[in-house]
Amino acid sequence: MKLIYTHENRFLVGNAHNILEQAGIRVVWKNEFASSAIGEIAPFDTWPELWVVDDADYDHAIQIIANALSAPNAPEWICRSCNENNDAAFETCWNCQTDKTEMAQ
Ligand SMILES: [Zn+2]
Known part of the structure; x- marks a missing residue:
């Protein structure tokens, strides 16, 4: 597994996750719920991370x-x-996770 993307805003990481899944690439979260631990460890360590399961991807x-x-x-x-x-x-x-396709056009 390789780290592909990390950001302090977990919604941005979530969007990256969606984009990669739609492309057929298997990815996993790390630190997804680490924000509850803020105060115990350095902020950077709590950033959610996205990892590619298959290094070939x-x-x-x-x-x-x-x-x-x-x-x-x-x-x-x-x-x-x-x-x-x-x-x-x-x-x-990124703010409230409303789906883009639900937009009224
Ligand atoms: Zn919104």
């Missing part, structure tokens, strides 16, 4: 994440539930 997964997180021309979308701006790469609102 790593290079592919890195590309998918890089593409998804750096789509400069893709329009942002605004969550209908909480009005937060979301990057176009994300399928769910």
